[in-house]
Amino acid sequence: MQNTIAAFEQPSNFIKTARNVDLYELITPKLFSPDDLLDMREQFARSGYIKLPSFLSEDALAVFREEMEQLELIASRKKFEMPGYQTPRKLSVAGGSMIKSYAPVLYSLYHHYALRSCVEQLTGRRIYSCTHPEEYMVANFLHNSGDTHGWHLDDPAYALIIFAESPKENGGGEVEFISNWLDICKRKQRQPDSNIQDLIAWAEENGMVDRHAHNSGDAYLLRADINLHRVCPLKRAGERRSVVNLAFQTTSVARYGLTANLLYGLPDIV
Known part of the structure; x- marks a missing residue:
């Protein structure tokens, strides 16, 4: 496969003005x-995964970073084990309602025609807005050694x-993921979100865990509802990982569990 050029490119008439520019207007589609x-x-x-190098142009990334830096100032710190999965959450987060209220430039990305068109091109099917008030768009900040977003499945199909x-x-x-996790659990007669540590170890021993690194400005698309995934712990002081996750459904109506509320919608859990 040839290298993929940025999915969004800078318009020729763009003049960088930091927060005076709307990120929605800054980016254009790449076919x-x-x-x-x-x-x-x-x-x-x-595999349920596609890497998208240089997804944002340098100028779009500069505006994106500035908006993320402002959002991080009010992000909520989390440190707990997610019930069911019994896997750690150690990061700072901002859910969809906070992004909508305090980062409108960033929020505008969720409804961008070019971004949605890109996801539909890659999946080959129509996508629908995530109906969960927090999970449709979240910002995750890992900025301490040991910070991690442990193994889990998402409720929305696409991340x-x-x-x-x-x-x-x-x-x-x-990012690490195990493709077709639901099929594996079905064959093993296991619940996909309960007592999974030994099954993860089995997948690792059998070479079924994929791991991918990314750079600033990159993106990836994941089939997050059927591929178990996690963010590996940060190893060194001073390292940082800040991302936005935009979630989309395969149908107009979907059911949601409680995990997003625990991470993004409720007071901190110590």
């Missing part, structure tokens, strides 16, 4: 070649993750 698009769709159907900051090589913060 994939038919061959590249076919390859990426086949990869997504097979588009965009990187404002990323650790240096071997600094942790990579």
Whole structure:
């Protein structure tokens, strides 16, 4: 497959004015070649993951980072084990309602025609807005050694993750996932969200855990409802990982559990 150029490019008449510019107006769609698009769709159907290098242009990334920095100032710190999965959450977060209220430039991305068109091109199907008031768009900040977002499944099918900051090589913060986790659990007669540590160890022993690193400005698309995934712990002091996760459904109506409320919608859990 040829290298994918940025999914969003800078308009020719763009003049950088930091927070005076609307990120929605700054980015424009990038069309994939038919061959590249076919390859990426086949990869997504097979593994549920597509890496999108340089998803944002340098100028778009600068505005994106500034908005994220403002949002981090009011993000909520979390440190607990998620019930059911019994996997750690150690990070700072801002849910959809906070982003909408305090980061309108960032919020505008969720409804951007170019972004949604890109996701639909890659999945080969129509997408729908996530109906959960917090989970449709979240910001996650890992900024301490050991910070992690432990193993889990999402309720919405598609997660588009965009990187404002990323650790240096071997600094942790990579995404790990196990493709077709629901099928594995069905074959093993196990619950996909309960007492999973031994099954994860089995998947690791059998080479079924994929790991991918990303740079600032990159993105990736994940089939997050059927692929168990996590963010590896940060390894060094001073390393940072800040991302926005935009979630989309495969249908107009969907059911949601309590995990998003615990992480993004309720007071801190110590």
